[in-house]
Amino acid sequence: MSTTTAAAPVRPDGPEPQGNRHTTDPRRRKRTLMAIGGVLVAFAFVAPYVVMVLDSLRTSSDVKSTPPSFLPKVWQWDTYAQILGDERFLNWLKTSLIVAAGSTVIVILVAIPAAFMTARHRFPGRGAFLLLVLVTQMFAPTSLVVGLYRQFFELNMINTYGALILTNAAFNLAFAIWILHGFFSSIPLEVEEAAALDGASRFGILRRVMLPLTLPGLVTATIFTFIAAWNEYVVALTLMIDDDKKPLTVGMRAYITGYEQHWDQLFAASVIAVVPVVILFAVIEKHLVGGLTAGSVK
Amino acid sequence: MTESSTVTPDPATSAGSGHPRSRMPSRAGRRRGAGRIGQVHPVVALLWLAPALALILGVVLYPAIKLFDASRGEYSITGLRKGDAGWGNYVKVLEHPDLGTVLRNTVIWVVAVVAITIVLSLALAQFLSKSFPGRRFVRWAVIIPWAASLVITSQLFVLLYDYNYGIINHVLQGLGLIDQPIDFLGNDSWTMFSMVVVGVFVSLPFTIFVFIAGLGAIPDDVMEAATVDGASPWQRYWNITLPLMRPALMIATVLNVIYVFNSFPIIYTLNDRNPGYAHDTTITFMYKLAFKSQEHDVGMSAAAGIFNVVLILVVVGIYLKIINWREETSR
Numbered sequence: 013m014s015t016t017t018a019a020a021p022v023r024p025d026g027p028e029p030q031g032n033r034h035t036t037d038p039r040r041r042k043r044t045l046m047a048i049g050g051v052l053v054a055f056a057f058v059a060p061y062v063v064m065v066l067d068s069l070r071t072s073s074d075v076k077s078t079p080p081s082f083l084p085k086v087w088q089w090d091t092y093a094q095i096l097g098d099e100r101f102l103n104w105l106k107t108s109l110i111v112a113a114g115s116t117v118i119v120i121l122v123a124i125p126a127a128f129m130t131a132r133h134r135f136p137g138r139g140a141f142l143l144l145v146l147v148t149q150m151f152a153p154t155s156l157v158v159g160l161y162r163q164f165f166e167l168n169m170i171n172t173y174g175a176l177i178l179t180n181a182a183f184n185l186a187f188a189i190w191i192l193h194g195f196f197s198s199i200p201l202e203v204e205e206a207a208a209l210d211g212a213s214r215f216g217i218l219r220r221v222m223l224p225l226t227l228p229g230l231v232t233a234t235i236f237t238f239i240a241a242w243n244e245y246v247v248a249l250t251l252m253i254d255d256d257k258k259p260l261t262v263g264m265r266a267y268i269t270g271y272e273q274h275w276d277q278l279f280a281a282s283v284i285a286v287v288p289v290v291i292l293f294a295v296i297e298k299h300l301v302g303g304l305t306a307g308s309v310k
Numbered sequence: 311m312t313e314s315s316t317v318t319p320d321p322a323t324s325a326g327s328g329h330p331r332s333r334m335p336s337r338a339g340r341r342r343g344a345g346r347i348g349q350v351h352p353v354v355a356l357l358w359l360a361p362a363l364a365l366i367l368g369v370v371l372y373p374a375i376k377l378f379d380a381s382r383g384e385y386s387i388t389g390l391r392k393g394d395a396g397w398g399n400y401v402k403v404l405e406h407p408d409l410g411t412v413l414r415n416t417v418i419w420v421v422a423v424v425a426i427t428i429v430l431s432l433a434l435a436q437f438l439s440k441s442f443p444g445r446r447f448v449r450w451a452v453i454i455p456w457a458a459s460l461v462i463t464s465q466l467f468v469l470l471y472d473y474n475y476g477i478i479n480h481v482l483q484g485l486g487l488i489d490q491p492i493d494f495l496g497n498d499s500w501t502m503f504s505m506v507v508v509g510v511f512v513s514l515p516f517t518i519f520v521f522i523a524g525l526g527a528i529p530d531d532v533m534e535a536a537t538v539d540g541a542s543p544w545q546r547y548w549n550i551t552l553p554l555m556r557p558a559l560m561i562a563t564v565l566n567v568i569y570v571f572n573s574f575p576i577i578y579t580l581n582d583r584n585p586g587y588a589h590d591t592t593i594t595f596m597y598k599l600a601f602k603s604q605e606h607d608v609g610m611s612a613a614a615g616i617f618n619v620v621l622i623l624v625v626v627g628i629y630l631k632i633i634n635w636r637e638e639t640s641r
Contacts, residue, residue, distance in 0.1 A: 046442035053434065054451035057515075061454055063477055064466050076475045118365070126362035133348050135355040141363075148370050149565075150626050152572030154593055155618040156370070158600060158611055159377030163369075182369035185362060243459035246574050246597070261461050268465075275469075282462045289457040294450045301523045 061286070068092075068279035075275035091280045101281060103256040104263035108242055108285070110173050111259055115180035115241040116234055122181070123188035123233065128218050130189075131196035132204065142193075149186035153179055153247045161250050171254050179251075180241035187240075188233040195229035196222060228299045235296050239289055260285045374619065380612035387606045399613035408587040408595070416571070416591040418502060423509035424566045427517050430510065431562070432555075435521030456515035464579035467508050471495050471580075495580055501589045505580050509570060517562045524558025525551070560633050564626060571622050592618050 067075050068091060070084040077085075095101050126145075130138055153160060160179060161170075169175040199222060207221045223230070245261045252258045255266070260281065267278040293300070356363075384395040403409065438449055455463060470478050471494035479491035494504040528551065536546045552559075574593050581589045590598065596618060600611030 043442050046437075046440060047444055049437065050442055050444050050448040053437070054448045057451045057454055060463070060466055060470060060511075061458065063470060064462075067469070075469070076472075078474050080475050080477050080480050082477075122361040122365055125358040129350075129355055129358040133350045133355060135350045135352050137352060137355070141359060144366060145362075146630075147623065148366050150568050150622050151370055151374070151619060152568070152593075152622075154572050154574045155596065155615045155622075156373045156377055157597070158380050158608060158615055159373035159375070160369075162376045162380055163373045178365070178369050182365045185365055189362065239457065243461075245459065245461045250601075261459050264462075278465070282458075282466070286454075286458045286462060290450075290454055293453045293457045297446075297449055297453065300519055301526060 064279050064286075065283055068276055068283050070276055072273060072275045072277075075279075076273075088276060091276045092284075095277055095280045095284065100255065100263065100266070104258055104260045105284075107173065107176075107252070107257055107263075108259040108261070111176045111180060111244075111248075112238050112241040114173065114177035115184065116237045118177065118181040119184050119188045119237045120230065120234055123185055123192055124218070124223070124230075127189045127192035128196050128222060131193045132222075145186045145189050148183070149190070151183070153183050153244070157246055157250050160247060164251060170251055171257050173257070175251050176244075176248055176259070177241075179247050180237075180244055184237045184240050188237055191233045191236075192226060192229050195226040199225050231296055231299045235292055239292070242285075242289060377612050377615050377619075380608060381616050383609050383612075385608040395609050399607075399609040400616075402607075402610050403613045403617060408590075412587055412590050412592055412595045415502065415589060416593075419506065419509065419577070419591050420567060420570050422506045423513060423570045424563065426506070426510045427513040427566060428559070428562060431514055431517035431521050434514070435518045435525055438518065439522055439525045452515050452518055454515075455512045458512075460512060460573070460575040461579065463512055464508065464575045467504075468495065468580060468582075471504055495583065498588060501581065501584065505577055505589070508576050508580065509573065512576070513566055513570060517566060520558050520562045520565075521555065524555045527558075528554045564629060567626060567629070568622060571625075572618075592621065 164175040207217045248259050248262045264281045267274040384392045473493045482488045577594045596614035
């Protein structure tokens with residue numbers, strides 16, 4: 013079962029049997045009802061974020077008006093221009109991009125050899141390593157934040173991208189190894205053996221045979237790590253003290269303080285932070301199901 | 311996993327050769343017959359695992375040691391170490407007057423969010439696995455709370471829940487369901503409920519997709535056979551779908567328990583304006599001890615952090631023991 017899923021990840025939304033054109037009426041009615049149900053489900057998930065977009069287009073005082081109105085009284089589009097021209101915002105955006113990209117690169121480079129080794133080979137300590145990975149999965153940077161702070165303080169790495177990159181990489185490694193391990197395990201042994209018989213080295217097998225076959229898993233692991241690092245909050249809140257080194261999630265809070273409340277800017281910044289991630293997710297939506305099938309649901 | 315300890319080291323493979331199989335095709339054949347995978351020398355394995363080990367030891371285990379170290383120290387209110395506290399910080403955490411409340415909140419929070427999430431996700435995944443017009447868009451919509459940062463979603467809900475300006479109160483009043491606005495975040499009997507709603511909302515997408523994947527992995531012929539045998543839809547679901555979803559259910563439960571237990575931004579943000587620890591879980595309790603309370607006690611917070619780590623390890627450990635994780639992963 014799992015061998016087939018990796019070679020050709022299950023794609024429940026591939027081409028569907030369209031049925032013949034003369035569908036019976038009850039069937040069509042059922043599909044219509046389901047489509048209506050779909051709209052309701054979609055609405056439930058999207059509605060809060062629609063409010064967010066609308067709030068980003070209001071004046072800040074309109075966000076807090078009684079009674080609240082659904083649509084902005086004045087459509088204020090230049091909040092976005094204002095944000096994108098704000099040097100502080102651009103610095104936060106830069107930090108988020110550097111940290112998310114850096115963590116992702118490290119996680120992928122580190123997880124691939126580890127997952128390949130544990131999935132395709134037997135050696136003393138393999139079980140212990142997998143257990144260690146599982147235990148890491150349970151550690152959240154949140155509960156270790158005091159320890160992390162003290163460690164990076166000793167290393168003189170408070171306020172550095174490096175500290176955030178290493179933390180995000182370390183705490184997302186387990187999930188990436190987990191997913192890739194599942195993918196590597198489900199590739200038929202014969203594929204690897206044929207390559208070995210052709211004289212390929214272990215590294216050659218990994219690079220030329222295994223990696224291309226695990227592409228959906230790689231995509232899933234990459235996107236997951238990127239998004240987790242992009243959205244990380246507590247460690248950045250604690251380690252990044254200089255305003256220009258903060259990532260978006262932390263920096264954005266400056267829009268709402270005891271002294272001034274720029275709700276419009278807060279929500280415009282939120283929209284800018286959320287939209288790229290939603291697009292990334294939408295692009296891999298098909299892989300997402302395949303990736304989770306072979307990766308964690310074996 | 312168990313095999314690795316029982317299989318005796320093989321002299322031919324322990325020689326450090328990169329690919330013993332190419333030299334010994336007959337042995338490779340035997341291995342395939344047994345469904346086994348290649349033995350490698352531990353040193354070779356270690357080289358491939360070294361980067362991962364370095365990262366885990368350096369940035370997960372070392373901070374954990376530092377945390378333990380901090381938990382045994384006595385700190386001034388500014389965070390300077392004044393001396394050793396022994397187990398004093400642990401005693402202080404255990405004797406904290408709000409500990410009972412915090413533990414109760416943690417149990418309610420984790421159990422309610424995970425249980426509601428799993429039940430709703432099973433239904434929604436079933437729905438989203440059927441084919442209907444526009445399904446792709448619905449799936450995209452479902453992803454959004456997953457993609458959005460928890461801080462952003464939490465901040466958003468603070469406003470949605472607001473007593474005066476919140477759209478939720480406005481809509482409920484407009485529909486005539488309530489006369490007076492509800493103080494979702496300020497009224498003690500509503501706060502936990504309001505936080506659980508947000509917790510479920512952000513946990514649904516991941517869980518739904520794990521279940522969609524699990525449903526997709528169920529072979530069609532099994533279902534067809536059951537249908538031919540005259541099983542009712544409910545019987546098919548209860549006797550076939552759910553048992554075959556076991557791995558997906560297991561993954562979703564373990565990961566959700568870990569995520570929800572460690573969840574910080576929702577509780578921290580939604581509960582921001584309430585004084586004290588009446589609605590805190592062990593995670594926000596720990597953070598507030600170090601950074602927000604009058605105590606400002608790093609040592610005590612570190613001790614609470616150690617309790618958190620041990621708690622989640624024990625809970626997940628027991629769960630994995632019950633469902634027999636080794637059996638599920640040895641392949």
